[in-house]
Amino acid sequence: MSLTDRQDAILEYLRASIAANGRPPTILEIAEGFGLASPNGVAKHLQALAEKGFIELTRGRARGIRLLEARRASDTLSLPLIGRVAAGIPILVGDHIEREIAVDRALFRPRPRYLLRVQGQSMIEAGILDGDLIGVHPTPDAEHGQIVVARVGEEGITVKRxxxxxxxxxxxxxxxxxxxxxPDPTEDFAVEGLYCGLIRTV
Structure with missing residues (x-):
């Protein structure tokens, strides 16, 4: 996945700093290195680098940055994050793309086409928690016992078995x-797709 000029510059700064000092810099040190008054912009660029698979961030640690080996394109998928899905009662969502996220292909089966953010606690015994990003394989066909993303009523989206x-x-x-x-026979109802795995944001 491509980087912006500033993201590429920060990544090179991280590599050089770790090579020279044996440890990663703090966000404040990165900001100072680029002559920035506020660390907020640096934090956003670091988050983007983490989402693209170049670094790993550990919250609560001043130097919680770890470089990752570049992922092979064949091992990753770039999936759009589209709205939210309720693990509770159906919620209304619009078909808008929040952002693209690079994910490990091995985490999902079958292959997903997009991600939805879970809101609610109704699927916790299936290991699907509030805030998880679930992969969805679009299909109207589902077997008994499969976890599906379904449309119930007018644009009401939910994830259930x-x-x-x-x-x-x-x-x-x-x-x-x-x-x-x-589902009420008088309401619009459709299986939108199959649940095919998740990633958990911290």
Whole structure:
């Protein structure tokens, strides 16, 4: 994934600083090295480098920056983060792209086309937590027991486990404190895609 000129310059600064001093610089030291009055811009560039797979950041540590080996293009996917999905009740979202995120291809199966941010606690027993980014493989076809992203009503998007019984469908939470969703035949309902893995933001 390409870098901006400033991101490339900061990455080279990190490499040179670690080679010379045996440890990474602090954000303040990077800001001073580039003649910047505020460290906020540096923090944003570091976050972008982390999202693109060039560094790893450890929160709460002044020198919590670790260089990563460049990833092979064949090992990564660049996926758009599109809105949010409710692990609770359906929420309304627009089809807008927040940003592109580089992810490890091995974390997902089948191959996702986009990411959604989870909001809610209804899927915690399936290991899907509030704030997770889930990969979605678009398809209207899903088998009994698969976790799906479904549209319920007018632009209501939710993630649940699909249960089929005859011709009837039920969306089951993976948290006993939440109730199942039985799609109303008079409402718009569709399986938008299959859940195919997640990444957890800290």
């Amino acid at each position: 699909l249960h089929r019984k005859g011709r009837s469908l039920r969306l089951m939470p993976c948290n006993p404190t939440f109730a199942p969703i039985d």
